[in-house]
Each structure stands twice: as structure tokens, then as C-alpha cells.
Amino acid sequence: MNKKNINKIFSWILLIGWMTIIFIMSNEPAKISDEHSNLVLQIVKTLGIPIDSFFGEIAEFIVRKTAHFTEYMILFFLAYKLLRIYLDIKDTCVFGIIIVIGYACTDEIHQLFVPGRSGMIRDVLIDTSGGIFGLFIILLIKYIKKIKARIN
Structure with missing residues (x-):
């Protein structure tokens, strides 16, 4: 098996x-999800970051929504890595965002059937924002590389 095929397989495995x-x-269920958020809050406090004193009651909300944003930014990076094997840069960016939006929508629909959870359009928007931010990072890196290439 050649390096290109291994890269394809590895990219598919990472994305899936x-x-x-x-x-x-x-x-x-919501109770377990809340426990994870509280664990993250405790870790942040242990690191000496008094998130509760800054944000008070909404600290857990911020942790949860930051997790949404981050997990979908990672999803975009992995979709981008895979799609780049098959598509040009423009199509990769477009289809990468479509994957993020589509998966965010299905994820929120899925949560409608989980005890204590709810599907929220707001979360789809936060998830999509994470994907768009990931796209922005990739385009910024490409732009910086292009400028460096011109200088050299």
C-alpha cells in the first residue's frame, strides 16, 4: 500500500x-453531560483560572458552548484534510463547511431523543461558527505562506 492510500484511509478513520x-x-443524558462540564470547570479552577468569579452562573454555559465550538472546529479540520485529497481548495472549503452544518443539524436532532437534552438552533450556529473559524485559520495560514513565498 502506498503513502497516498494510507493517507486516505487515515483521513477517513480520523473523520469518522x-x-x-x-x-x-x-x-x-443531561446529568452525565453536566458532570463533564463541572469537571472541566474544576480543572480550570485548579489551573488557577477563576472562571466562576469572572462569569458566575454562566460559567458552565460558557464551558459547554466552547466545547461545541471547538469540537466542530476540529470536525472542519478533519473534513478539510480528507476533502483536500479529492477536491480543489475552493470545493474543499465549501464542502467542509457543508459537512459541519449538516452534522451539527443531525446532532441537534439526535439530542431531541436523549433524556434531558434538547436540540437547539443556537448550538447549530455555535457549531457552524467553530467550523467557519477553522476555515479562517486555514485560509490565514495559506495567506501567510503565500506572503512568505513572495518574500523569499
Whole structure:
């Protein structure tokens, strides 16, 4: 098996694996999900960052929504890595965002059937924002590389 085929297989495994992780986390009842958020809050406090004193009651909300944003930014990076094998840069960016939006929508629909959870359009927007931010980072890196190439 050549390096290109290994890269394809590895990219597919990473993307599907990450989608599976998102699905599993979304399948947890609200009580378990809340425990994860509280654990993250405790870790942040242990690191000496007094998030509760800054944000008070909404600290858990911020942690949860930051997790949404981050997991879908990662989803975009993995979709981008895979799609780049098959498509040009423009199509990769467009279809990468479509994957993020589509998966965010199905994830929120899935949560309608999980005890204590609810599907929220707001979360789809936060998830999509994470994907768009990932796209912005990739385009910024490409732009910086282009400028460096011109200088050299």
C-alpha cells in the first residue's frame, strides 16, 4: 500500500472517529453531560483560572458552548484534510463547511431523543461558527505562506 492510500484511509478513520466521538458525547443524558462540564470547570479552577468569579452562573454555559465550538472546529479540520485529497481548495472549503452544518443539524436532532437534552438552533450556529473559524485559520495560514513565498 502506498503513502497516498494510507493517507486516505487515515483521513477517513480520523473523520469518522471524530464524528463518532461527537455522537457518543451527544448521546449522554443531561446529568452525565453536566458532570463533564463541572469537571472541566474544576480543572480550570485548579489551573488557577477563576472562571466562576469572572462569569458566575454562566460559567458552565460558557464551558459547554466552547466545547461545541471547538469540537466542530476540529470536525472542519478533519473534513478539510480528507476533502483536500479529492477536491480543489475552493470545493474543499465549501464542502467542509457543508459537512459541519449538516452534522451539527443531525446532532441537534439526535439530542431531541436523549433524556434531558434538547436540540437547539443556537448550538447549530455555535457549531457552524467553530467550523467557519477553522476555515479562517486555514485560509490565514495559506495567506501567510503565500506572503512568505513572495518574500523569499
